[in-house]
Amino acid sequence: MMLVLPLLIPLFSIIVLIPLLGFTKFQKWFSLAAVGVLTAVSVLLLINVHNNGVAVLQLGSWKAPFGITLAADMLAAILLTATSCTALAAMIYSIGFIDEKRVKAGYYPLVFGMLMGVDGAFLTGDLFNLYVWYEVMLTSSFVLMVLGATSEQLKGGVKYLAMNFVASIFFVSAIGILYGMIGSLNMADIAVRIRESEGALTLNGVFMLFLIAFSIKAALFPFFFWLPASYHTPPIVITALFSGTLTKVAIYTLFRFYGLFISRDPSFWEPFFLLIAGITMTVGVLMAASQNDIRKILSFHIISQIGYMVMGLAIFTVGSLAGAIFFTVHNILAKSCLFLSGGLVKQRSGSFELGRLGGLYRKSPYLGILFFIPAISLIGIPPTSGFFGKFFLIQSGIVTGHYIISAFAVLVGLLTMFSMIKIWNEAFWKEEPEEHQPAGKMDPAAIAATSLLMALVVLMGVFAGPISALCLEAGRQIVQPEAYINAVLFNH
Amino acid sequence: LPFVLAVLIGVLYGSGVFLMLRRSIFKLVIGLILLGHGTNLLLFTGSGLTASLPPFLHGDQGDSTLLADPLPQALILTAIVIGLGMTAFALVLICQLYAQTAVRDFDELSENKS
Numbered sequence: 001m002m003l004v005l006p007l008l009i010p011l012f013s014i015i016v017l018i019p020l021l022g023f024t025k026f027q028k029w030f031s032l033a034a035v036g037v038l039t040a041v042s043v044l045l046l047i048n049v050h051n052n053g054v055a056v057l058q059l060g061s062w063k064a065p066f067g068i069t070l071a072a073d074m075l076a077a078i079l080l081t082a083t084s085c086t087a088l089a090a091m092i093y094s095i096g097f098i099d100e101k102r103v104k105a106g107y108y109p110l111v112f113g114m115l116m117g118v119d120g121a122f123l124t125g126d127l128f129n130l131y132v133w134y135e136v137m138l139t140s141s142f143v144l145m146v147l148g149a150t151s152e153q154l155k156g157g158v159k160y161l162a163m164n165f166v167a168s169i170f171f172v173s174a175i176g177i178l179y180g181m182i183g184s185l186n187m188a189d190i191a192v193r194i195r196e197s198e199g200a201l202t203l204n205g206v207f208m209l210f211l212i213a214f215s216i217k218a219a220l221f222p223f224f225f226w227l228p229a230s231y232h233t234p235p236i237v238i239t240a241l242f243s244g245t246l247t248k249v250a251i252y253t254l255f256r257f258y259g260l261f262i263s264r265d266p267s268f269w270e271p272f273f274l275l276i277a278g279i280t281m282t283v284g285v286l287m288a289a290s291q292n293d294i295r296k297i298l299s300f301h302i303i304s305q306i307g308y309m310v311m312g313l314a315i316f317t318v319g320s321l322a323g324a325i326f327f328t329v330h331n332i333l334a335k336s337c338l339f340l341s342g343g344l345v346k347q348r349s350g351s352f353e354l355g356r357l358g359g360l361y362r363k364s365p366y367l368g369i370l371f372f373i374p375a376i377s378l379i380g381i382p383p384t385s386g387f388f389g390k391f392f393l394i395q396s397g398i399v400t401g402h403y404i405i406s407a408f409a410v411l412v413g414l415l416t417m418f419s420m421i422k423i424w425n426e427a428f429w430k431e432e433p434e435e436h437q438p439a440g441k442m443d444p445a446a447i448a449a450t451s452l453l454m455a456l457v458v459l460m461g462v463f464a465g466p467i468s469a470l471c472l473e474a475g476r477q478i479v480q481p482e483a484y485i486n487a488v489l490f491n492h
Numbered sequence: 493l494p495f496v497l498a499v500l501i502g503v504l505y506g507s508g509v510f511l512m513l514r515r516s517i518f519k520l521v522i523g524l525i526l527l528g529h530g531t532n533l534l535l536f537t538g539s540g541l542t543a544s545l546p547p548f549l550h551g552d553q554g555d556s557t558l559l560a561d562p563l564p565q566a567l568i569l570t571a572i573v574i575g576l577g578m579t580a581f582a583l584v585l586i587c588q589l590y591a592q593t594a595v596r597d598f599d600e601l602s603e604n605k606s
Contacts, residue, residue: 128567135574142581146588154589155601161582162512162520168578169527172571173534179564180538 002048003057003070003123005041006080009034010116017109024103028095031108035091038115039084046077050470054477054487056125064489065189069125071488074474075325076122079252082329083122085456086244086336087115093237093340093449102148102235110147111241113140121249125488127175127185130253134171134217138164141246144238145230156233163226167216174209181206188488191260191481204269207262214257218250220310221280224303228287231302232295232352236343239295243302244336248328251309255321258313259478260485266316273314278408281307285415294342294352294427297419298335301378304412305331311409312393315400321475323392326468330377330385330460337374337453344370344450345427347442354423359432367442368428370450375420377457380413385460388468493541497533504530515597517589521582528575532568539564 013034020026049055049072057070072080090111098107117137124130142164146157175185181202184190194203212223219227227247231239262269284304291297305327312324344367346352349360361368377384380391390413397406460467477483504526511523539561549559589595 128570132570132574135578139574139577139581142578142585146585149588149592151589151593154585154592155595157585158517158589158601161578161585162524165524165578165582166512166527168574169524169531173531176531176535176538176564176567179567183561185563 001057002041002045003055003072006038006045006084006119006123007116009038009041010112010119013112014109014116017112018106021104021106021109024100027103027108031111032088032091032095034112035084035088035115038119039081039088042077042080042084045072046074046081046470049074049077050473054484056487056491065184065186068129069186069188069488070123071125071188071484072123073477073484073487074470075252075255075478078325078329078470078474079248079332080119080122082332083115083118083245083248086332086453087111087241089336089340089449089453090237090241090244091449092452093240093343093446095445096443097237097343097446098235099148105147107144107147110140110144113137114144114241114245118245118249122252125187127178127187127190129185130187131168131171131175134249135168137246137249138168141242144242145234147234147238150233153233156230159226160230163216163223167213170209170213170216174206174213177209178206186488187256187260188481188485191485192489194261195264203261204265207257210257211254214250214254215276218247218254218306219303220276220306221283221303224280224284224306227303228296228299231299232293236295236339236346239299240336240339240343243298243339244332247302247306248332251306251328254310255313255324255478258316259481263316263479270314270316273310274402274405277307277311277314278405279307280304280310281412282408285412285419288419289415289422292354294345294354294423295339297423298338298342301416301419302335304416305335305378307412308390308393308409311397311405314405315396315402316479317396317400318472318475318479319399320393320396321478322468322471323389323396325471325474326385326392326464327389329467329471330389330457333453333456333460334374334377334384334386337450337457338371338378340446340450340453341367341370341374344442344446347440347446349439354426356433357427358430359428361428363439364442366447370447370454371428372424373454374457375424377461379417379420383458383461385457385464388461388464392468392471493543494537497537497541501530501533501537504533515599517586517596517598517601520598521579521586524582525575525579528571528579532571532575535564535568535571 017027055072059068114137117133120133121130124133142161145160146153179185182190182193216223281304284300288297288300309324309328312320349357351357377386380386394406394409508523508526511519542560545559595601
């Protein structure tokens, strides 16, 4: 029963919110409460999965390979909790930040539409259903991307729409071909049938189609150009929400596919994924170094960090997967936090352009802290969460003999530091330029939201031990998918 | 019939990609529509093509393995609906884009010029 709640809460909220679009205050507080409940439910679900193993619900009591199955293993539950926390912070941030015009245009129902798609994609055990949740998520994100219809947003929206449309076409084609070959849509059932069947070569072709679809959606090399071309256009809280959810859902799907289907032919896929991971992390961080807009620097860093997650996936040991999951959770929180504090910088001094900023640390030291903590976490400096994520990844890389990719991971960490120091120097330390925008006030709700995420980043570093134990459990379930398969197919 | 459909899918994909590579944004949307329809047909062929068989079987008479698999057809229905919604949104988006910025092709979209 608990498995449907992450889908029902957003759905119910949409139904309540749409007829009451005119009541701005109600929209804000109701949404905040609903996302709060959603977060509580996902934490309970995480505890439940941790105690009782994989949770499964057969919708409409149709037996497993025939109906739609909802299933949550540790991976899904952990990511569900992390995205809910980001959404909670985004809702707090939105209280004072989103203008009335956007609220009346349906900002809050759209956010819930996106969250429903995200949660559905995490929980579903059915391939076509996964596609439908992706579309629910994408359609809402299309509208969120252009909500308010400034010309910059519309320009970014066209690129975003075109790339994701093409990705969806790849996704559906791959589903159609796989169904034609295997004759099932239930992911656990497909995994069983693949293990029994011969013909690795043709199956690899189908999974290459899937991989292209998810690479576009996750912004992997060479399909990442749409992300930095569009992510900086909408209001910053929407960007923060996107960076915390959309690409991470694609990463989640890659994890799921790799564990269930692809991992049976590692000699073909491992070098391939390692190559993509290495290029993605390096290209992302190098392109970030040449940018001068806070939002664009952070957008390129999303790409770079996706590379780390794929690196952990490619090595495919329990340790590396745990590292990758830990890193994903850290990234969801820290990246959204950085985007939100970037938004505070804009509120305080009216610009995202580094050339026009300066002297912020003197003007508001607390804003400096709000940027500094997630930034050092992103670089991976010890007591913060990013350190442990990178440490687990690089350690498992070295243990399994993947020296080159581990060296790249360390190097990219250094270059990340370069970008973060650049923002820090330009925006916070240098003297304020002569020609600056009029100073504004920061919104207290926005500060509270950013502080909440910052606190989560710090706590994740402090409690790295228990959290990495959860991630190890998730990694074990991915390497040995029998628990997931048995729960879906046989425990009715 | 499979051969005809295979050629048709190929033509739809080919012309879709060709249109997407043009400079005009409107042709991009038409290209996306063609790609979407090509994919729907691809799903359709995945169900197995059977002609001139009754859709219902009486008791044990007839061999159910000869019939087409109905599931992909249900999937196509879903995909068509989603594609329709996406297309509608894409059309409204490019209309708004043109109304606000008078941009019609991709060269004008690049940010260096704006």
